[in-house]
Amino acid sequence: xxxxxxxxxxxxxxxxxxxxxxxxxxxxxxxxxxxxxxxxxxxxxxxxxxxxxxxxxxxxxxxxxxxxxxxxxxxxxxxxxxxxxxxxxxxxxxxxxxxxxxxxxxxxxxxxxxxxxxxxxxxxxxxxxxxxxxxxxxxxxxxxxxxxxxxxxxxxxxxxxxxxxxxxxxxxxxxxxxxxxxxxxxxxxxxxxxxxxxxxxxxxxxxxxxxxxxxxxxxxxxxxxxxxxxxxxxxxxxxxxxxxxxxxxxxxxxxxxxxxxxxxxxxxxxxxxxxxxxxxxxxxxxxxxxxxxxxxxxxxxxxxxxxxxxxxxxxxxxxxxxxxxxxxxxxxxxxxxxxxxxxxxxxxxxxxxxxxxxxxxxxxxxxxxxxxxxxxxxxxxxxxxxxxxxxxxxxxxxxxxxxxxxxxxxxxxxxxxxxxxxxxxxxxxxxxxxxx
Numbered sequence: 001x002x003x004x005x006x007x008x009x010x011x012x013x014x015x016x017x018x019x020x021x022x023x024x025x026x027x028x029x030x031x032x033x034x035x036x037x038x039x040x041x042x043x044x045x046x047x048x049x050x051x052x053x054x055x056x057x058x059x060x061x062x063x064x065x066x067x068x069x070x071x072x073x074x075x076x077x078x079x080x081x082x083x084x085x086x087x088x089x090x091x092x093x094x095x096x097x098x099x100x101x102x103x104x105x106x107x108x109x110x111x112x113x114x115x116x117x118x119x120x121x122x123x124x125x126x127x128x129x130x131x132x133x134x135x136x137x138x139x140x141x142x143x144x145x146x147x148x149x150x151x152x153x154x155x156x157x158x159x160x161x162x163x164x165x166x167x168x169x170x171x172x173x174x175x176x177x178x179x180x181x182x183x184x185x186x187x188x189x190x191x192x193x194x195x196x197x198x199x200x201x202x203x204x205x206x207x208x209x210x211x212x213x214x215x216x217x218x219x220x221x222x223x224x225x226x227x228x229x230x231x232x233x234x235x236x237x238x239x240x241x242x243x244x245x246x247x248x249x250x251x252x253x254x255x256x257x258x259x260x261x262x263x264x265x266x267x268x269x270x271x272x273x274x275x276x277x278x279x280x281x282x283x284x285x286x287x288x289x290x291x292x293x294x295x296x297x298x299x300x301x302x303x304x305x306x307x308x309x310x311x312x313x314x315x316x317x318x319x320x321x322x323x324x325x326x327x328x329x330x331x332x333x334x335x336x337x338x339x340x341x342x343x344x345x346x347x348x349x350x351x352x353x354x355x356x357x358x359x360x361x362x363x364x365x366x367x368x369x370x371x372x373x374x375x376x377x378x379x380x381x382x383x384x385x386x387x388x389x390x391x392x393x394x395x396x397x398x399x400x401x402x403x404x405x406x407x408x409x410x411x412x413x414x415x416x417x418x419x420x421x422x423x424x425x426x427x428x429x430x431x432x433x434x435x436x
Contacts, residue, residue, distance in 0.1 A: 040287060040288045041135055041136065041288075042128075042132045042135070044139075044143060044146075045197075045198040045200070045201040046132075046201055047132060047139065047140060047143040048143055048146065048147060048197075048198070048201070048203070049198075049201040049202065049203055049204060050125060050128055050129055050132065050204060051140070051143055051144055051147060052147065052189040052193065052203035052204055053189055053203070053204050053205070053206050055143075055144045055147040055148060055151075056147075056148065056151060056157075056160070056174065056185060056187060056192070057174070057184070057185065058163060058174050058175055058176050058182060058183075059173060059174055059175060059236060059237050060175070060176075060182070060232065060233055060235070060236065061112070061115075061182060061184070062144075062237075063105075063235040063236060063237060063244055064105040064108045064109055064235065065105075065109070065115065065119070065129075066129070066130075066133050066140075066244065067103070067105035067133075067235065067244065067274065068103065068105040068106045068108075068109055068119065069119065069126050069127070069129040069130035069133060070130035070133060070276055070280075070281070071102075071103050071105075071106060071130075071280040071281060071282070072119075072123055072126050072127050072130065072284055073281075073282045073284060074102045074103060074106045074280055074282070075106060075109075075116065075119045075120055075126065076120050076123070077102070078097075078102060078106050078107075078109065078110060078116055078120075079116045079117060079119075079120035080120075081097075082110065082113055082116060090111045090226060090227065091227075093110050093111065094107075094110055094111055094228075097110050102280070103277065103280045104234060105235070106280075108228075108232050108234075111226045111228060112182075112184060112226060114184065114209065114223065115184065118206060125204065127284070131286065131287035131288075131291075134276060134286070134287075134291050135287065135288065135290075135291060137242065137243050137244065138242035138243065141237065141239070141242045141243070142242060145170075145171055145172060145239070147193060148172040148174070149172065150193045150194055151192055151193055151194075152172065153194060154192065154193060154194030156187075156192045156193075156194075156219045157172070159218070159219055159220060160174070160185065160220055161220070162176065162177055162183040162185075162222050162225075163175065163176060163177065163183070163185070164176065164177050168239060168240075169239075169240065171239035171240070173237075173239070178225070179233075180227060180228060181225040181226065181227055181228075182225065182226050182228055182232075183222040183223065183225050183226075184222070184223050184226070185220045185221070185222055186206075186212055186214070186220070186221045186222075186223065187214060187219050187220050187221070188205070188214050188219065189203035189204065189205050189206075190202070190205060191214075191216065191219060192219045192220075208221075234246060234247045235247070235274065236271075238273075243273055243274070244273070244274040245271040245272065245273060245274065246271065246272060246273070246274045247271055276295060278295040
């Protein structure tokens, strides 16, 4: 009995302790997740550090950079494609990329070769920017506004010549003056924002590729403007709600969409909030478990489908190129055949006697062959002899006639000469008598 009571008490105590431990772990797990999120989330100083070189870009270009940073592999692919097709101009590059399986934001950055090279060369910065944008979109947009206000306090925001700086409530909006031309500003991040607050996190500084001069009086250098199509304006910032808005293609009216792109995108009634597409991520790991679990269910067999689509597009492009080569070769062959026919039709004159004799021999042989091949009527020998005698008599008569005519002509000419000589003599005698 004592042993049974002891075993029952031990079992009840172990069950109670196990339940208490389970409740403690269940209560601690969300707290631990929040702590992990706080550890992996970027601080305000880190956000300002990574956003410093792009915070003063025009809003349309900045939205494309932020969205494309969530797809780093496609950025690398686009940059490599641009290097291979360096001979294409901006219009040709945008037209050829139109059917590729990349995200629309990556395609929109193809005309901006310098920005694509920055994003592709500094992949750690690009991936951190995309992770920060996916983790907390509103915080990232808030830090952009903080940096713009710092540039305004420093007095440098007024010196943006090719940009239209406007204000909506307490938000600063930067847009290009000409809607079809986008100028990319270069500026020194260590100078344009005035005094930098956090010493441990200095701003990211991009050295210019070429000799570019900026100073306190001229803090911005604008590269040559990039002419873009109306398809470029498909995203914008909704500053009041602190998120990015994308045009819904089913309800968009491109006529009005070209005139005032940002305001119509935000307030036009046909825009929707941007949503991340994990199929364009192509297997790149997310920074936190929270974001990976958020997009994990959408990532099943998506990379394979995108890869297949990309291969289909590349095969179409190769077929079109092969067709163009075939057509060009056919045209060349036709031209060469036409020229050869013309040359063969032309009759060249013989240069020397040797070639002339060869040509005559060829003509004679061809005539002989023709005569041999033609059918000849059989005629009796008597008829042939009569014909030959007639021909000879005709020839002899014609010869005698010609000789007679010649003799008559000669006699008439001789008489005329004698008459002329006699007249000359008489004329000379008369002149002599007159002179005497």
